[in-house]
Amino acid sequence: MGCWKQEKISTWAFPTLILCLYGFFYMMKPSEPFLTPYLTGPDKNLTTDEVTNQIFPVWTYSYLALLFPVFLLTDYVRYKPVVLLQGISLIVTWLLLLFAHGVVAMQLVEFFYGMVTATEVAYYAYIYSVVSSQHYQRVTSYCRSVTLVAATCGAVLGQLLVSLAGVSYFHLNAISLASVSLAFVCALFLPMPQRSMFFHRKDAPEPVPGPGKELPAATAPRPQSCQEERSPDAAARALSPQPRAGSAGPHRHLLSVLLQLGRDLRHCYGSRKLLCWSLWWALATAGFNQVVNYVQVLWDFRAPSHSSAVYNGAVEAIATFLGSATSMAVGYVKINWDVSGELALGIFSALDSGSLLLMHFTDNIWACYAGYLAFKACYMLLITIATFQIAVNLSMERYALMFGFNNFVALVIQTILTVVVVDSSGLGLDISTQFLIYGSYFTVITAIFLIRSMYTIISIKCRNTSVAAESTAP
Template identity: 55%
Template sequence: MSLWARLKSSGWAYPTAVLSLYGFFANCRIAEPFLTPYLIGPHKNISEEVVTNYLFPIWTYSYLAFLFPVFLLTDFLRYKLVIMLQGLFLIINYILLCFAVGLPAMTFLQVNYAVVTSTEVAYFSYIYSVIPFENYQRATGYLRSAVLAGYTFGASLGQVLVSLAGVDYFVINAITLGIVITAFLISFWLPMPQRSMFFKGKKAAAVHSQSQQEGPLGEARRPEEPVMDNDGAGSGKEKMEHNGSTGWCSRENVATAGYLLWQSFRESYSSRHIICWSLWWALATAGYIQVFNYIQLMWDHIEPSATSSIYNGGVESVCSLAGAAAAIAVGHVKVTWAVWGELALGLFSAVGAGAVFLMALTSSIWVCYASYVIFKSCYMLLITITVFQIASNLSMECYALTFGINTFAALSLQTIITVTVVDEAALGLDIVTQFIIYGSYYAVISMLFLMRGTYTACVNRHRPVQKVNKKQVSSVEVISSEHF
C-alpha cells in the first residue's frame, strides 16, 4: 500500500496532511515583507502618505466588516468551502498586485485581502470537525508548524532573492502568485466535513447541552457525532438529515444555532478570570496589529528602500522563530499562570511598550529591527499564555466563539485607533507620531495589568495552589504553537 493510500485510510492523518500542505503554501508569501516598498516604488508609484493615511486603513475597516459574518458562514458552510474561498481570494490578491495599477485597484486590493484574513478562522477550525478528539493535539501541532514553516521559509526566500539575487519586486510577486495557486489546488483534496459546531440540528444540540453539563473541553468525541469516511461522506442517516427538511440549512437548525451561540456566549463570559484574559487579548491584539501593519512604513521612513538595502524578510523570519521559541517555552516553564499570569501580562506589555517607543525614537534601522523582534516575541509569549488560560476552561464551541468575539473586539479597537490617529479624514498623523501613540497605548495596558496582577498575586499568595488537571497540561502543549 502506498503512503498516500495509508494516509487516506487513516481517520486523521489524511485531512491533517492535506491541510498542513495548504497552510504551508498559503502562508509562503515571499512578497509580503516587501509590500510597502513595492507600493511606494516605481511599480505602483503611490506616495507614502497615501499608503499610510488612506490605503492601509481600508483593510482595517473591511476586515472588521467581514470578520463576524465570515465566522458564522464558516460554520454554516462547514469549513472546506471557506478554505477554498480563501485560496481563490489569495490568487486574486496577487493578480492585482502583479497587473493592476492605480489607486482604485489598490483600494480594492485591501478589501480583497480583508476577505483573506477574515477566513483564517476556517483553517484553524476545520480539522476539529473531521478527526477524533484524541488526535486534536497532534493535528494542531502539525497545522501550526505548517503555518510557521511556510511564513518563515517565504520571508527567508524573499530576502535571499532580493538581497543576493537582486530579483525585482514584480518577479517575487509573480512567484508568490504561483505558490498561492498551488495552495488553492491543494484545497480541493480536503474531505468535506459532515458536522458543524453550531449548525447541528436538534439531536446534536441536545448532545451539546449534555456535554456542557458533563464538563468543558477534554471529553472524548461522543458516539452520536458523525464519523468521517475517507471520501468525506457520513452515515446514511446523517446524509438524510442533511438533505431533508430538518437539514443543516433549515430554519429550525438556524434557530438551534442561535441558541447554541447564546449558551456558548454565557458559558464563555460567566467567569471574571476569562473576562480579564479576554480583555488583555482584545487590547493587546489591537495594538499589535496596528504595529504589524505599519512597521514597514517605519522602516522605510528610517532607511528609504529606494536608496538602501532592506532586510524586511530576514527580520520577519527572525521574528517568527523568536516568537515560536517564546511560545514553546510557555509549555516547559512551571509557573502557576492563574496566580502570576496577569502580572506577566503587565511586565511583558511594559517591555513591548518600551520596544515600540524605541522604534519611534531611534534613527538606526538595526535598533528598529531589534526592537520589533522584541515586541513581537513578547506578544507571542503573552498571547500563548492567554489562549491557554481561556481554552483550558472552555469547551471547543465556547473557545471558538470566544476567539471570534475577542478578535472582533480587537479589530473594533484597532478601527477606532485607525480612524482617530491614521485616517486622513481625522488626525492623519505621520508614522513617527503614530508609533509614539502606540507605545503610550501599550504603556496604559501594562499599567492596568501590573495593578491587576499585583492584586491577584497578593490575594492568592497564601491560598493553596490547585492541582492542574491533565487537560490543562495537554492544552498548553497544543496552544504553544498558536497565533504566529
C-alpha cells in the first residue's frame, strides 16, 4: 500500500517540480523592467519614436497571428514540444537583444517574444495532461505561485543590481539569457504526455469538477506582468470540449467540436449578467495590456534614463505585490455582487481612468509611478471579481471557453488600439498623448458600467416595491 501511494505521488510530483523550476527560471528576468532604457540607451541607440511606434507594436501583431495556430499545435503535439519551442524562443529573443542592432532586428525580437507569449498556453495546459483531476488545484497553485515569486525576484534583483552595484543593462540581459537557458534545460526533463485534451483523448477521460463543486485554481487570474496577465491556460482548455462518441474521421470530429463550441458560446453569452462581466473583461484587459506594454516608454520620457535614476524594477515588484494583495482581498469581501458588481466595475474603472490621466498630465516621475501602482491594483481587484462571477455560473468546460474567448476578444481590441494609436502607419501618437487616449478609453468604460449599474439598481428597487405592494394588497 505504501509503495502504491508513493508511486501515485511521484506521477504528479516529478512533472510538477520540473514545471515549477521551468516557470521560475522562465519568469526570473531581471532585465525586463529596464527594456526601454536599454533600447534607447547607448547599447542599441534607438529613438523613443522607433521603440514606441515601430518596434513594440510587432509584439501585439505576432501574438494575435500566432495565438490560434499555437493553441491547435499545442494539443496536437502534446504540449512538451511547444514548451521546448517557448524555451528556444526565449533564448533567441535574448540573444537578439544582446547582440543584434537596428530597428528590424528589434522587431524580430518582438516577433519571437510574441511567440513566447503565444506558447505560454503549453506551460499551463501541460500539467492537466499528466496529473489526475484531484491534483489540479494544488498543482496549478504551485505553478502560479512560483511564477509570481520569480517575477518579483527578477524585478527586485534587477533594481538592486542597477542601483547598488551599477550593473549595466547589457549584463542584466546576459543574466536573463542565463535564466531562460536554464528554463530550457529544465524543460528537456519533462515527461512526454500520452494524452491531450483534444486530439489525443482517452476513451474514458477522468471526471472534472462540475457546478457546485470546488473549482480548480485555474480559474483565478495571475496578478503579475503584462505577459502574465493574459490567462493562456484557460484559453487552452477552451479548445478542449468533450467530443461525442462515434465521430468518424478527423474532419467530422473537428466539425463536431466546432459546432459544440458555437453552442456553448451562445449559451454563455446568452446570459446578460455574464455578458456584462465579459464585456468589462475584454475592454479592460485590452487597455491594461496596452498600458503595461508602453508604460516604460512613458517613464523614460518623464525621467530620461541617461540622466536620471531608474526605479522601474522596484515599481514592478511593488505593483506585483499590490496586485496579489488586492486579488487575495476579494476572498474576504462580503458583497452582493449581483447588485453591486456593476457599480464596482464603474467606480474602480474610474480610478483606473484617473490614474492614467494623472500619468498624462503630470511631469513628476513619482506621480507616474504612483499612478501605475494604483492602476494595476484596481485592475487586478476587478479581474479577480470578474473571474469569480463568471466561474461560479458555468461548468468547467464552459467557463474555460468563456475565459479563452474573452481574452481573444481583448487581444483583438488591443490590436485595434495599437494600429490606430501607436503604429507609425496609423496616428503614431507620442507616448504622452497615448496615455491621454488610454485614460479616455477607461473613462468610456466607466460611463458604460456606471450607467448600467444605475439601471440595475433602479430596476431592483422598482421590482422590490412592486412585490411589496402586491403583498400588502387586500
